[in-house]
Amino acid sequence: MENFVKRNIGLVAHDANKKDLIEWCLWNSNKLVGHKFYSTGTTGKLICAALSKKHPEVEWDFTILNSGPLGGDQQMGSLIVDGSIDYLFFFTDPMTMQPHDSDVRALTRLCSVENVVLCCNRSTADHIISSPLFLDASYKRIRSDYSSYTKRFANQAVVEEAVESVNQLEKEDE
Secondary structure, eight states, X not given: OTTOOOOEEEEEEOGGGHHHHHHHHHHTHHHHTTOEEEEOHHHHHHHHHHHHHHOXXXXXXXXXXXXGGGTHHHHHHHHHHTTOOSEEEEEOOTTSOOTTHHHHHHHHHHHHHHXXXXXXXXXXXXXXXXXXXXXXXXXXXXXXXXXXXXXXXXXXXXXXXXXXXXXXXXXXXX
């Protein structure tokens, strides 16, 4: 394909959904060849092993992070913020409370903030990988501009108020 672009794909699955994500990757393996993968611990090892078994001739490009609850979710979040993830296929288990649920929520929030495509189940994953945009080099993700948010305290008034407040407290202590 002349217009092919290498995508950076995050792969994460809760325990109850690992088999489903592995099957999905195997089913779509021909569309996944040539991309770069980042995956949390166990999920990544299992998917890489399955893909290598199906396609031993392919050298899959996997970076395996820590297990999700052991910091892997946060590592994935950091990659999202750095702009290193184009798609996150995160097959979640909505029926089981996760001990690291706050990390899970943070990941989904970061995908929204950074305008990263997030697929939480097989149906959305099927639709995304079937989209012509998935392999289209001309498609570029537009990152949101949060400069007004990050600069909201850049004005000198906040600094002057803080200095004045501390000076006032020091006078009261004398």
